[in-house]
Amino acid sequence: MPQYVGSKWRKTVALLRSPTLRKIVPKTVKLSDSSLREMLRHHGMVYVKPDVGMHGNGVMRVEIARGLYRLRMGTQDRSYSSFGEMYQVIRKLTSGRKHLIQRGVHLLRYGGRRFDLRVMAQLNPRKSWETTGMIGRVAAARKIVTNYHGGGKLVPVEKLLGSQLGHTLVRGKIRQLRKIGVMAGQAMRRKFPGVCEVGVDVGMDASLTPWILEVNTSPDPYIFRKLPDRSIFKKIRRYSKAYGKR
């Protein structure tokens, strides 16, 4: 079975070793009272997430809005007049588990809802990295995470990017995303030699710069069944069987 790496921190360190990828990883630090103050002061909006977690569980969005500190998680949305007051709540919510802070990306929206993209790259039977699939994930109304298992909706990338860009530019963006998938796979395998597949969560802001929000080392292949092109899911399964996944 391919290697699974749980810690987002360790996976971020692996990405930062690549001179190309390090430019598109939003600044990430370990959570503490002082690091959160500092990150908020610099960036205004950040995400706090468990070092080990999935499906968007426990992911929080923290921002300074109109002089108030705003904390969102799941469907909760609260504002606090002081940092200290908010941090007490964050401490309760995060107690006992390691958490990270990542600079927030103001994700593009589709029909008023935030979206990001999942890029799947795999070691192919010729033992080189290949991007085998890509799909967009649109958050449920007012939600801060786009995860399918958190109520997100799967939409073809062409449709999402086509709402922002013309046809030729969409083609170019897709090529860029394919390269990111391949490079992320290579960077992970360099550090973790048993990794055979990656699912890269890529967020884009209004400038359409791709940012790597997370790399999954055991990504869900079934989301690709939602694409009209059946050959994509078939290839993903064929490749994963070749490296020993059922």
Ligand SMILES: Nc1ncnc2c1ncn2[C@@H]1O[C@H](COP(=O)(O)OP(=O)(O)O)[C@@H](O)[C@H]1O
């Ligand atoms: N830095 C960020 N900026 C904007 N949105 C983010 C950021 N980090 C995470 N998110 C949102 O939260 C979701 C879940 O975060 P992620 O790091 O992928 O954790 P999980 O392992 O739970 O999927 C992402 O798919 C994205 O929608």
Ligand SMILES: [Mg+2]
């Ligand atoms: Mg994710």
